[in-house]
Amino acid sequence: MKHLNKLLVAVTMVMGLSSQAQDSNNKWAIGFGVNAIDYRSSAGDDFMSHFDQPFKVDENWNILPSVSYINVSRYVGSGFIVGLTGSINQIDKFVIPVPGKTWNGPNDYAAVNPGDLMYYGIDVTATYSFMELIKSKVIEPTLSVGGGYTFLGDESYGTVNPGIGVNFWFTENVGLSLLGTYKKSFGDRQYAGTNTPDAPSYSQYSAGLTFKFGAKDTDGDGVYDKDDACPEVAGLKQFNGCPDTDSDGIEDSKDKCPTVAGTAEFQGCADTDGDGVADPDDACPSVAGLKQFQGCPDTDGDGVTDASDKCPKEAGPASNGGCPVLDADKDGVPDLDDACPTVAGPASNKGCPEVTEKVIEELRVQARAVYFVTGKAVLETADKGATDGRLEAIKEILKNYPNAKFAIEGHTDNTGSAKLNQKLSEARAKVVMDKLIEKGVNPANLTSAGFGSSKPVATNKTKEGRALNRRTEIRHIGTVYEGKL
Template sequence: MKNLSRLLFAMLLVLGYSNANAQDENNPWQINIGVNAVDAFPSGDGVQGNAYLGSGFGDEFFNASDHWNILPSLSTISVSKYLSSGFSFGITGSLNKIENWGDKANTFPEEVNKVDDWSYYGVDGTIKYNFLQGTTIDPFVGVGGGYTWVDEIGAGTVNGTLGVNVWFNDNIGLTLQTAYKHAFEDYLQTHFQHSAGISIKFGGTDTDGDGIYDKDDACPDVAGLEAFNGCPDTDGDGIEDSKDDCPNEAGLAELNGCPDQDGDGVADNKDNCPTVAGIAALAGCPDADGDGVTDADDKCPNQAGPSANNGCPWPDTDGDGVLDKDDKCPEIKGTVANAGCPEVTAEVQKQLNEYAKTILFDTGKSTIKSQSAEVLSDIIKILNEYPNSKFTVEGHTDSVGSESLNQRLSDARANAVKEYLVENGIDAFRLSALGYGESKPIDSNKTRAGRANNRRVEINLAK
């Protein structure tokens, strides 16, 4: 019972240590349970005259049948904690039953170094260094010390350890190791202690419970996927939420995780017409006639036309080849050269002046006689046919009377005709009036007939 109490005490030390430290690395704790074998023969102490021990260090190291002591039950337990950079610290508690302390004597082959079931207990602390962390085959070395009792006599030891972990998965593996334990007291023989057992790594923090420890979890507070280092993919489209423009709707990688119902290459969240295939330039809306106006806004969706005319082609109401938008006379057929308005031909000009010559005034005055109303009406009709053209009303006299008087009279008569035309619907902006007096005769002023021809009004196209 006394010996058992020592082992329990050692185990309590181990458990107490494991609960006294914070856990801040993935699987920082490793527990190992297994069996151990104690062997004093390969210590090399036989050179001191002890015939039951090997004469060289490591003699018959693997001769388990002749001098290993193995208790056929759980006989060792250890707990270690990862520190950093491959280093860890652990405590091991072990027990055994010694039947062979060495081997057959060299001088008396018939004798065997048998002992009477000595008890063996050990509590050891070890600092280990693992060479290949994170690999299946994980070798390590260690140094440390402890206290060992053999047949209830104890002494301190300094230990050197060599071993390997073989991991079956991230948490469970097989550990094989051997420790050389050098005693500080002569009454405790230097010896080897081998062990084999199952190791379990544990203690990693996984705040969000997604199976990825916080140390390796890029999103430690939100459950996620291993493929995304612990970050979520809420809509399951294979794009993690942080890179997904539409994290709650499954979409396409080329659209940063957003869906495209109509398959037009424009993501639904940027598509003004998400259920109808369109073009990117029009925010995903269609344009059947290709005029740059979406069908929804196009009053002529099957005829190309400018946006300024709601997607319809500009009309040419009068059919003169000049679109109404450019046609200054959209309802009157004209020419391209005259911005869609009709041009005053020589024949029209001649007709105007034939009419204008017949306008009669009171003698020596600018008053238009009433009988001229009909011819003025004909003039107005002609002017209305050319709404974009400007005209000059010119007054002329014969040479009878003074030149200054004739000039004033020609001015007055030209303005009288202009005023009549304006009062009867002709835009004043289109007309100007100018008197030339007697300066531009068209006939001789020496005859009565010639003077009559010179007294006239002309209506000419303004240049």
């Protein structure tokens, strides 16, 4: 066994010369196992005589029951592999001629035990692999040719070695190797008076495990750097080692949305609402819409997106905010733009009626005819029907101006103190405002104020003049549009 140890050390040193890989990636391989030697071919010069009984193992094969060969090989390209093999064996079945017979056939020789005859072999081989040719990842047939040197006892000689083999790969890197080699020797010398060569030819069979190694995989993704388009980032084999972060079947470099799973149709992006517009391009990604509106909906189909459509469920032109053109009061101003859609008015006043001077004068006449008990904020009851009629007339005028604001103002003559007159004027104005509200005038359109005797419309020196000064007035103070006066 000391010789075997020397052989293992020697081959290990050869292995250490490189750490590459055996196919185009794993270019290096090491194999070891058991070899068998059959010296049948030493019994004659006929090559075919070696194969007349190839599997008489018990009678003719020499097998050392331990690891008896080791091989190192390197892939050099285009299916070719070169290798170095060292083997050891102990010969206990050696072919010699049958006494009294010439070596003309298989019955003219016999295997004998020559004693402690040690065998050592060192061989260099060029091998062609058919694995790529037959496109298999499991079965690898091979043909080989090479040369070597045999040490047999005290003798040594060279051989030419054709061979045939097959490897069965359990994984990408581990396989079972079977090989048969015929080792043809040269140099005839007489043996015991016959033409038997001293340097016998023989067959050697081997079976063992082979391990391929040496490929570099920096990112550990199972794709060797040589074939890895992204050698420093772990990826997938189907993408040549490049990643697919969102696992949508589209590699990151071709994925517009590499962190969100999508479809090839949208270059790896999603279409959450299923409207045919990818989320990054969809202005409304959670609501199905139309491509021409960047994925936003147009429920009523009027060409105005719902977000901009003031009437999203009723079709209408864009010029009318997407609403149908309605004009309830027939004033020529669409209801959408009409601040007073139920009362006709000009477009210049946003569809609301204008408070004309004639209307102001009518309000003035009606308001001044509302009388109070002398010195009190109480409506005159002597002619109650007339007073109520005037208030009703005022209400009818005001209701035609739903967006107009009016001020109810109270005034007195100069009889009495200014302080008293101020309070009295405020109270009377409020009485009129409250009566109008009771009759249905919008309270938001009315305010009240008192001015005492500060704004007379006639002289306070006569009874008639003072009577004119004791009055209420209604003044138009503006029109409200969109909450603003």
